[in-house]
Structure formats: C-alpha cells, structure tokens
Amino acid sequence: MKKKLTEEELLRLLETSDEEFSDFLHSDSEYLPESEDEIENTLPTALIEDTEDTPNLLVDVDESDKWKENFDGMKNFPFLKHQELLVEVSDNNPVDFFRMLLTDECLQQVCDETNRYAEHIFLSNAGATHSRIFDWKILTSEELLVFLGLVLKFYLIADETTTDW
Numbered sequence: 001m002k003k004k005l006t007e008e009e010l011l012r013l014l015e016t017s018d019e020e021f022s023d024f025l026h027s028d029s030e031y032l033p034e035s036e037d038e039i040e041n042t043l044p045t046a047l048i049e050d051t052e053d054t055p056n057l058l059v060d061v062d063e064s065d066k067w068k069e070n071f072d073g074m075k076n077f078p079f080l081k082h083q084e085l086l087v088e089v090s091d092n093n094p095v096d097f098f099r100m101l102l103t104d105e106c107l108q109q110v111c112d113e114t115n116r117y118a119e120h121i122f123l124s125n126a127g128a129t130h131s132r133i134f135d136w137k138i139l140t141s142e143e144l145l146v147f148l149g150l151v152l153k154f155y156l157i158a159d160e161t162t163t164d165w
Contacts, residue, residue: 102148107141114139 005013089096118136125131 104141107144111139111141111144114144 087100089100115138118133118139122133122136125133
C-alpha cells in the first residue's frame with residue numbers, strides 16, 4: 001500500500017533523520033533548532049518566500065519496501081548434488097583440466113581478436129617504417145598454447161633465479 005507524503009511530512013522526516021546518526025556527526029556546530037519557528041527565523045527570506053508560493057508536493061511511498069527480518073515467503077533451495085564435476089575428464093592430468101577451461105573455440109577467439117588488432121595497428125602505422133608491427137606473423141592457437149604454457153611454467157615454478165628465462 002502506498003502512502004502519499006506532503007512536503008511538510010517530508011521535511012519533518014528529513015529533520016528527524018539526523019537523530020538516528022547523531023553519534024556519527026562530525027560538525028563543529030552543536031546547534032539544533034528546538035522548534036519550527038526557530039527554523040523559519042534562521043532561513044533566508046528569499047528561500048521562505050519561494051517556498052510559500054509552491055504547492056504541497058505529494059510523494060509516493062511504498063510501505064511494503066521496508067526491511068524485514070522474516071523470510072517466510074522465500075523458497076528454500078537445498079543443495080542436493082554431490083561435490084563432483086558434472087563433465088567427464090579423460091585423465092586426471094592437469095592439462096586435461098586446463099583444456100576443459102580453455103577450449104579450442106576460446107583459443108581461436110583469442111587468436112582471431114589478436115590478429116584483428118594487429119591488422120588494425122598495421123594499417124594505422126603507415127608512416128612508421130621501423131615498427132615491429134611490419135614483422136607480425138599470424139598467431140595460431142598452437143602458438144598461443146605454447147605461450148600460455150610458458151607463462152604458467154614460470155608462474156608456478158618458484159625459482160629465484162631467472163636463468164631459464
């Protein structure tokens with residue numbers, strides 16, 4: 001059910017909302033007006049004159065949007081499956097699990113986008129004759145797999161020396 005609030009009710013809500021957070025206020029002034037007359041006396045005259053000509057505004061407030069601690073209306077979805085993979089893996093080798101995540105289609109997409117970007121750079125660097133982009137070779141999924149394997153090898157092997165690099 002929606003309840004319409006007038007402008008005065010909205011102002012009253014705004015004025016009293018600071019009381020909830022009074023412990024967190026970090027202002028230098030501790031002055032709080034005690035009545036609406038005091039508030040009107042502190043407002044600039046132009047602001048008072050402007051608000052006197054405006055009609056009361058009505059705002060829709062949905063009463064059902066309040067926070068509830070009761071979860072009676074929610075469905076309970078219990079976990080009924082076993083903790084296992086839902087797809088078959090040919091072997092228990094790490095590369096098989098890796099290839100489950102990085103499929104041939106995914107590798108081909110990375111290669112296509114990399115080659116497309118290289119072509120874009122190649123066409124936009126017409127004046128740079130010594131750029132490395134002119135030596136670009138089309139990237140294949142096999143080359144990408146070798147590159148990713150090298151990256152993973154150097155990431156997984158904790159070796160302080162970089163002689164293998």
